[in-house]
Amino acid sequence: MQEKIMNADGSASMRSTPIVPQGHWEGGAVGDVGVVNGKIWPTAEVARGLYRLRMVNAASFSNWILHLSKPLDMWVIGMEGGLMPAPAKVERFRLAPGERADVLVDFSTLEPGETVELLNAEPAAPQAAQIGARRLPNLMRFRATTARGHGGPIPATLRGGALQPAALAPLARPSAVRNVSLSQPSDLRIPPSMMSLNNLRWTTDQIEMPRQGSLEMWNIVNATPDPHPIHIHLVHFRVLGRQAINTLAMAAHHPQPPTGIKWTPDPDPYVVGPVRQPEPWEAGMKDTVIADPNSVTRILIYFPTADELGFDPDATFPAAVTLPGDVAGHGADVAYGDHGGPDPHGAAPGIDRFGGDYIGSIAPPAAHHRSDTLQGYVWHCHILDHEDHDMMLPYRTVT
Numbered sequence: 001m002q003e004k005i006m007n008a009d010g011s012a013s014m015r016s017t018p019i020v021p022q023g024h025w026e027g028g029a030v031g032d033v034g035v036v037n038g039k040i041w042p043t044a045e046v047a048r049g050l051y052r053l054r055m056v057n058a059a060s061f062s063n064w065i066l067h068l069s070k071p072l073d074m075w076v077i078g079m080e081g082g083l084m085p086a087p088a089k090v091e092r093f094r095l096a097p098g099e100r101a102d103v104l105v106d107f108s109t110l111e112p113g114e115t116v117e118l119l120n121a122e123p124a125a126p127q128a129a130q131i132g133a134r135r136l137p138n139l140m141r142f143r144a145t146t147a148r149g150h151g152g153p154i155p156a157t158l159r160g161g162a163l164q165p166a167a168l169a170p171l172a173r174p175s176a177v178r179n180v181s182l183s184q185p186s187d188l189r190i191p192p193s194m195m196s197l198n199n200l201r202w203t204t205d206q207i208e209m210p211r212q213g214s215l216e217m218w219n220i221v222n223a224t225p226d227p228h229p230i231h232i233h234l235v236h237f238r239v240l241g242r243q244a245i246n247t248l249a250m251a252a253h254h255p256q257p258p259t260g261i262k263w264t265p266d267p268d269p270y271v272v273g274p275v276r277q278p279e280p281w282e283a284g285m286k287d288t289v290i291a292d293p294n295s296v297t298r299i300l301i302y303f304p305t306a307d308e309l310g311f312d313p314d315a316t317f318p319a320a321v322t323l324p325g326d327v328a329g330h331g332a333d334v335a336y337g338d339h340g341g342p343d344p345h346g347a348a349p350g351i352d353r354f355g356g357d358y359i360g361s362i363a364p365p366a367a368h369h370r371s372d373t374l375q376g377y378v379w380h381c382h383i384l385d386h387e388d389h390d391m392m393l394p395y396r397t398v399t
Helices: 126-130 247-253 384-388
Strands: 002-004 033-036 043-048 050-056 064-068 074-079 082-089 092-095 100-106 115-120 138-148 176-183 215-222 228-232 237-245 271-276 288-291 295-302 316-318 373-375 377-381 392-395
Touching (some): 033 138, 092 100, 215 237, 215 288, 288 295, 377 384
Parallel strands (some): 043 138
Antiparallel strands (some): 002 033, 050 100, 064 092, 074 100, 115 138, 215 295, 228 288, 228 377, 237 271, 237 295, 316 373, 377 392
């Protein structure tokens, strides 16, 4: 499921925020057209029975609170890390870019020809709304046929029983607590000039290095006014809860330094209000979590060992790989680890696949240069424009 911004001629716009001069980072924006499986506002015919819908929010920017236009029974049974312990019966559920949901919907009460729409109730993010973005209200429609569909019972449990996956391990005490931050520069500009993790850039060497085999609690401190979906590669984790923080008080006691100086304040002295427990659909294993604005989101992560994985997650390998053809399509082999200048054939500028810069764009070619040796994994915001500048950092799991 995607959101697109369309031009008057029906083509997709590559511009998200026209008030920003072309060629500069735009920050992302809410789409005005819903796209599902590549089709604009499609209609899917369904037999009158139980369906299993495997959903992914593949939007570039927006979180959605998904619900149906009619009161049909609906259960979330799984998220990114597989099945949950038991089905969670819901009227609506929230899905951020990068999050996946395994959902059961019972269409058996519909009459032949009757329709129901998949809708979104989440408003545009605050900073997007300030520049005119509005909620994308609907994504697709279902139409019931005359056929009767599956009518089997909903299982009471999904893990730990006969012919089921193993039960989730009980929550344990972490061996380490790690504070990480989501922030934006303090200059008064909408959209902001960039986003960052830990107040650092992609090129930093001040990365997180948890130990293999360790269990850590990460406090994801979101000091911005917008929600951010945070994806940690390699691992699955459990959501422990969320708590609002007094961001102004935290920033007053721990002022945010210039970008490039690590800033990971302890949120605990600044929490306000009670802990909000995980949502019913967050009871299983996940790899992406919504960090709400001005809040701390706590997750429990186990970092697997090389023996458990069957490979060394801290191994090194060369960044430069040669693939046939290049982005301009002129057929020459291109070393995507190369940070050289414009295309020698006079075509479009090359793309630095690992540094994230378009060579010859506003940023100088060396702005995001990294070593030609790759090691470790990344964690990042799953809003595409945010992860590009600069809400993505490497991390390593060490022994």
